[in-house]
Amino acid sequence: MDWLFLDVWFMVISLVLVSIWWVIHKEIRRKKKEKEEEEMEKGIPRGSSGWPLIGETLEFIASGYTSRPVSFMDKRKAIYGKVFKTHILGKPIIVSTDAEVNKVILQNHGNVFIPSYPKSITELLGKSSILQMNGYLQKRVHSLIGGFLRSPHFKARITKDIQNSVQRSMSTWLDQKQQIYLQDETKKITFEVLVKVLMSIGPGEDLKFFKTEFEEFIKGLICLPIKFPGTRLYKSLKAKERLVKKVKGIIEERKMSMDKPKDEGVTNDAVDVLLKDTDDVQGQLPLDFMSGNIIEMMIPGEETVPTATTLAVKYLSDTPAALARMVEENMDLMKRKAESSEEYCWNDYLSLKFTQNVISETLRMANIINAVWRKSLKDVKIKEHLIPKGYSVLASFSSVHMDDQNYENPYEFNPWRWEKTGSTVNIQTFTPFGGGQRLCPGLELSRLEISIFLHHFVTKFRWVAENDEVVYFPTVRMKRKLPITIIPRLPKDH
Numbered sequence: 001m002d003w004l005f006l007d008v009w010f011m012v013i014s015l016v017l018v019s020i021w022w023v024i025h026k027e028i029r030r031k032k033k034e035k036e037e038e039e040m041e042k043g044i045p046r047g048s049s050g051w052p053l054i055g056e057t058l059e060f061i062a063s064g065y066t067s068r069p070v071s072f073m074d075k076r077k078a079i080y081g082k083v084f085k086t087h088i089l090g091k092p093i094i095v096s097t098d099a100e101v102n103k104v105i106l107q108n109h110g111n112v113f114i115p116s117y118p119k120s121i122t123e124l125l126g127k128s129s130i131l132q133m134n135g136y137l138q139k140r141v142h143s144l145i146g147g148f149l150r151s152p153h154f155k156a157r158i159t160k161d162i163q164n165s166v167q168r169s170m171s172t173w174l175d176q177k178q179q180i181y182l183q184d185e186t187k188k189i190t191f192e193v194l195v196k197v198l199m200s201i202g203p204g205e206d207l208k209f210f211k212t213e214f215e216e217f218i219k220g221l222i223c224l225p226i227k228f229p230g231t232r233l234y235k236s237l238k239a240k241e242r243l244v245k246k247v248k249g250i251i252e253e254r255k256m257s258m259d260k261p262k263d264e265g266v267t268n269d270a271v272d273v274l275l276k277d278t279d280d281v282q283g284q285l286p287l288d289f290m291s292g293n294i295i296e297m298m299i300p301g302e303e304t305v306p307t308a309t310t311l312a313v314k315y316l317s318d319t320p321a322a323l324a325r326m327v328e329e330n331m332d333l334m335k336r337k338a339e340s341s342e343e344y345c346w347n348d349y350l351s352l353k354f355t356q357n358v359i360s361e362t363l364r365m366a367n368i369i370n371a372v373w374r375k376s377l378k379d380v381k382i383k384e385h386l387i388p389k390g391y392s393v394l395a396s397f398s399s400v401h402m403d404d405q406n407y408e409n410p411y412e413f414n415p416w417r418w419e420k421t422g423s424t425v426n427i428q429t430f431t432p433f434g435g436g437q438r439l440c441p442g443l444e445l446s447r448l449e450i451s452i453f454l455h456h457f458v459t460k461f462r463w464v465a466e467n468d469e470v471v472y473f474p475t476v477r478m479k480r481k482l483p484i485t486i487i488p489r490l491p492k493d494h
């Protein structure tokens with residue numbers, strides 16, 4: 001009797017609970033639908049916020065480990081259109097895969113969209129990082145660095161410096177049983193070049209210190225934002241402290257050796273540029289600010305430029321017709337230079353048309369900086385989409401670069417496609433260096449470095465590349481660092 005009574009009670013309670021759950025669930029769905037309809041009416045992009053807390057992060061990361069990292073974007077684009085809503089890396093975000101929308105996001109003058117990077121990046125770069133700051137200081141540093149990198153004095157000197165680094169490195173390769181890891185070799189060269197551009201430091205103990213500490217620092221750029229002894233972020237922050245101390249010492253020493261801040265002498269490096277700039281209102285830039293920005297500008301030496309160079313070699317290895325054309329063009333320049341006994345200059349390299357097309361095609365396919373992160377300061381309407389105030393926005397470059405409406409057979413490495421448009425034209429559908437007021441000031445320097453490397457590489461060596469694949473997460477790189485066996489092209493290079 002007692003059992004029967006308990007069973008009935010159990011059934012009643014279960015029924016009540018199921019009914020409550022059903023009513024709540026229905027109410028939540030009704031509210032969600034209402035909200036979606038309301039948002040749709042306003043023009044807020046549609047999408048899914050995935051699981052509680054993690055959102056759609058796992059799928060986003062998983063796509064980065066495949067050969068088609070834009071599959072995450074493609075899937076949502078097919079359901080919701082080119083601009084959609086998702087929830088990744090801890091925040092709700094609107095993703096744009098539309099070139100026109102991206103253009104508006106990039107072009108605005110800091111009064112609508114401000115940078116908003118994931119937490120590990122913000123922690124490591126700090127508040128005074130040029131990538132994160134907005135307004136007067138960003139413009140001031142951008143124009144100082146851009147002006148220096150475009151100056152004729154810099155262009156003449158840097159061409160020689162890069163050539164020396166490239167030739168010095170290549171001359172050691174033949175001692176390494178002719179098997180090298182190209183990704184490591186390009187990193188050594190581009191890091192050495194950039195540390196020289198930034199602080200006039202050449203090969204030696206200081207360079208070794210910067211390379212070791214910087215490698216430790218950069219490992220934490222994309223990681224879990226947890227900060228206590230032993231965690232990745234903590235180790236990287238410690239490395240940054242050591243870097244800041246060293247850079248501050250170098251700046252202070254330089255400051256003392258200058259007669260006065262506005263010293264008329266030649267500006268040799270980024271430290272000189274920042275020290276000589278004295279603003280009428282704010283005076284000289286603070287020491288912490290200068291050192292933080294110098295460290296941040298080492299990133300292209302360790303990451304972006306060597307990756308682009310390595311990937312160009314990878315794509316050329318897989319595309320014999322493009323390699324043959326590259327060799328022809330570069331051999332031609334080498335012969336002309338040998339006959340005239342003239343030194344190479346910046347323009348010699350940048351006038352190599354096919355080589356520039358190879359670089360553009362590499363930047364399009366590799367998508368080293370695959371997107372920029374912003375936050376809207378007010379409600380903004382772009383085309384038919386409303387981006388509400390306070391929302392994070394990801395302008396995806398890789399989706400635009402790999403869209404077959406923009407590029408025929410986008411997964412095919414085809415440098416010839418640039419013959420129609422011209423490779424250096426910064427068109428709406430080609431934004432490897434970003435755009436607007438934050439357009440990368442290192443654009444020309446990067447192209448020069450890659451061109452010089454490729455010129456000497458293809459004219460000096462034949463090579464056989466082992467099987468390797470491109471990985472896209474957390475950063476773009478070759479899985480096995482691209483092992484290659486080199487064979488000198490001419491007997492004198494033995």
Ligand code: HEM
Pocket residue numbers: 115130131138142145297300301304305308368369372373431432433434435437438439440441442443445446
């Ligand atoms: C292949 C190589 C490179 C690529 C793909 C690249 C890409 C980019 C992109 C996409 C941005 C815009 C970021 C944003 O809008 O938030 C940027 C900014 C920047 N880049 Fe590069 N970059 C490269 C090399 C370099 C080099 C060699 C330097 C030299 C110092 C450099 C210095 C900077 C600086 C200082 C900024 C910040 C500009 C600002 O916010 O005002 N980059 N880069």
